[in-house]
Amino acid sequence: MKKGRRPGKPQTREAILAAARRSFAERGYDGTTMRGVAAEAGVDVALGHYYFGSKRELFAAALELPVNPADAIAGLLAQGTDDLAERLLRLLLQVWDDPQTGGPLRAMLRSVDSQQELLRGFVEREIVARLATAIDGPGAELRATAAATQIIGLVLARYVVEVQPIASAGHEEIVALIAPSLQRYFDPA
Incomplete structure (x- = not known):
């Protein structure tokens, strides 16, 4: 049996990414916070850290394009x-x-x-x-x-x-x- 926090619903990661993309686009890097992204995505900030680690890693993930x-x-x-x-x-x-x-x-x-x-x-x-x-x-x-x-x-x-x-x-x-x-x-x- 796996220990630790349940990762949430399968859509959670995508909801966080979508909120991060909106926030980075509207507020820039400095104006975006992990807490703000989590709130916009409707999840606990811990899930943002669980999926992405840090704001820098979230930013890099948010830049993933349909065309690599x-x-x-x-x-x-x-x-x-x-x-x-x-x-x-x-x-x-x-x-x-x-x-x-x-x-x-x-x-x-x-x-x-x-x-x-x-x-x-x-x-x-x-x-x-x-x-x-x-x-x-x-x-x-x-x-x-x-x-x-x-x-x-x-x-x-x-x-x-x-x-x-x-x-x-x-x-x-x-x-x-x-x-x-x-x-x-x-x-x-």
Whole structure:
């Protein structure tokens, strides 16, 4: 017989995650508390700690996307680096414009002051490292990092600061404008 606290109903974990996503999107990282998330989910705060451990771990879990970034980038890279910039930008715009996935991502960026390590680790591990392995030639890691700066700049301008007209431009318009300069980082040196 197992000892310890009963984990609750099967939907409890998902209710906590849904409440966390809403809270991080609305209040940012610093404004979100485990107690507040638990209250919104209608559960005891102990269940939040049981399922996720800490606020940082809850935040990381709340960022789980229907499309895993590692898998998505691996899928893009499996098709080679020809027109990678176009494919990458289309995927990025699709994910960030989706209300379910875009909200938590915006919250992460708004909380960057308190979560630099989390964001840096994500960018280095999920974007730069994967792109660097696909780039042919010298300076692959630096070129992958330069590509990431362009991607992050687009995300900040469009989704966080909402600089016009980039914030309201259509996907194809953005792809046509940015893909050629982004692609140069992926092409052989």
